[in-house]
Amino acid sequence: MKAKVAERGQVTIPKVLRDRLGIRPGTMLEFCEKSGKLIVVKMEEMDVVDKVYGSLSSGRRSDDILRELRGES
Known part of the structure; x- marks a missing residue:
């Protein structure tokens, strides 16, 4: 398309x-x-509680996690 x-x-x-x-x-x-x-x-939809919990649980920024998942340094 x-x-x-x-x-x-x-x-x-x-x-x-x-x-x-x-x-x-x-x-x-x-x-x-x-x-x-x-x-x-x-992007996957997350409920507000999941967003807050996810941001606090690892101490890592979501951008860094996405780069890692994509195989970018």
């Missing part, structure tokens, strides 16, 4: 993908670049 980038950098995610992946207004997406390609990942 293809999409054109608008003047302000906006892209419309095709409806079939939004429906299949459960992407709705307010859904958080993460953008990263790997080997010259843009990767878009739907």
